[in-house]
Amino acid sequence: MEFREDILGAPYEAAELPLAADEEGAVSATLVRRLVPGSQRAVLYLHGYTDYFFQTHLAEHFAALGFSFYALDLRKYGRSLRPHQSPNFIRDLAAYDEELDQAVRIIREQDGHSQLLVNGHSTGGLVAALWASRQAGRGVVDGLFLNSPFLSMPTSPAMRTLGAPAVGALGRLAATSKLPAPLNPHYVHSLHRDHKGSWDFDLTLKPAEGFPLYAGWLAAINRGHQEVRRGLQIDAPVLLMASTASTITNKWHPDLLRTDAVLRADDIAALAPRLGRRVTTVRIEGGMHDLVLSGEAARTEVFAELDRWIGAYLPALPA
Known part of the structure; x- marks a missing residue:
């Protein structure tokens, strides 16, 4: 891998990861790395929706x-987006296993790291949690740090329940149809x-x-949320962080600079116990959606809080 x-x-270096072609043609992901010489410990970061690693x-x-x-720029995101592709589009979140598995092979086998922490933000947090659950029992993931993971739609429970069948049907019948739900620009403006x-x-x-919102992507996200609500089987320790408050608005408000402007932080925290048996939840006063921003x-x-958790659950390896 070059x-x-x-x-x-x-x-910072980057390598293109070739993936199996889909109905739109050639597909690839991009793996960015920042090596620490001699280190046996590594972090793999997954970005959010309409996002990339920066x-x-x-x-x-x-x-x-x-x-x-x-850091992975997933297929059809950021560094990996090609002109012939529908931005951010995916039919099944499990398809990301291909680039995740490639990245882990490079991290562990090619670059020689024996401890792996996976750090997912927002949609990347959902993808990471589902993938880590599928990896349970294999010793692939040593820890999971979820930064405002997209575990639930920012709507009422009734809306989620009533809308799920329609979203699923549209995703099956017209996956590439664009939905009239543009991203609220105020979140990016706040950053x-x-x-x-x-x-x-x-x-x-x-x-x-943002980019167009596709029915197939939304249906894939909805299925992922249903898996979370049924309960995942992540066997590695998990650190989940979310803001203490959310501000969902179509107009600019100063609270966007100190709250989650994308998801309902309370819903995220409430779902934390569904991820696995060793989950630590931390709420951040003044935290934005991407807490590290x-x-x-x-x-x-x-x-x-991250350093404290790492010290407790991911002890340094002997030199």
């Missing part, structure tokens, strides 16, 4: 703890330094208005 300098610049401060925090850092935020990232890879005080708390 790694070249990534768009983020050194010491959070270098997260990678550097892990590197300071002695972890080599890897990007050209608007009201502090962070710099590529607005073509993470656009404020929150204001300084909340971000400091995120990293302190």
Whole structure:
């Protein structure tokens, strides 16, 4: 597997992972890495919806703890999106197993890491949790850190129950049909330094208005949520973090800078026990949807809680 300098610049490298073609043609994913020489510990990061990896401060925090850092831009996202593809589209979340399994082989077999922490944000948190559950008993995942995982739609229970059959039927019959549900641009505006935020990232890879929402993708997400509600079997220790509050609005409000503006944080926390037997839940005061992009005080708390959990559940390996 050939790694070249990534768009983020050194010491970040990236390699293309070829995948099985689908109905739209050639498919690939992108594995980014930031190696720590001599390390036996690694982190694999999965991004959210309409997203890609750019959070270098997260990678550097892990590197300071002695972890080599890897991030997947999943098929049809970010670095992996090609002109012939429907952005972010997937029919079944289990299809991501192909790039996840490839990434783990590189991390463990090619690069020689013997301890693996998987870190998933939002949709990446859902994908990571479902995959980790399927890996139970194989010793693949040593720990799971979920940052505001997308475990439930940000709607009422009644809406979720009543809407599920219609979403499933539409996903089967017209998977590539576009739904009239554009992303609320205020969340990205709350993050990007050209608007009201502090962070710099590529607005073509993470656009404020998002990409089209496809019926097949929504149906796949809904099936994933149903699996979570039935209960997963993750056998590795899990750290789940979510904000203490949410602000769901179509208008700009200052609370978007200190709450989850995408999902209902209370719903996320309530589903934590469905993931496995060893789940630690931490709520972050002032946390935004991507907790590591929150204001300084909340971000400091995120990293302190993460470090405490790692010390308890992922002890350093002997040199």
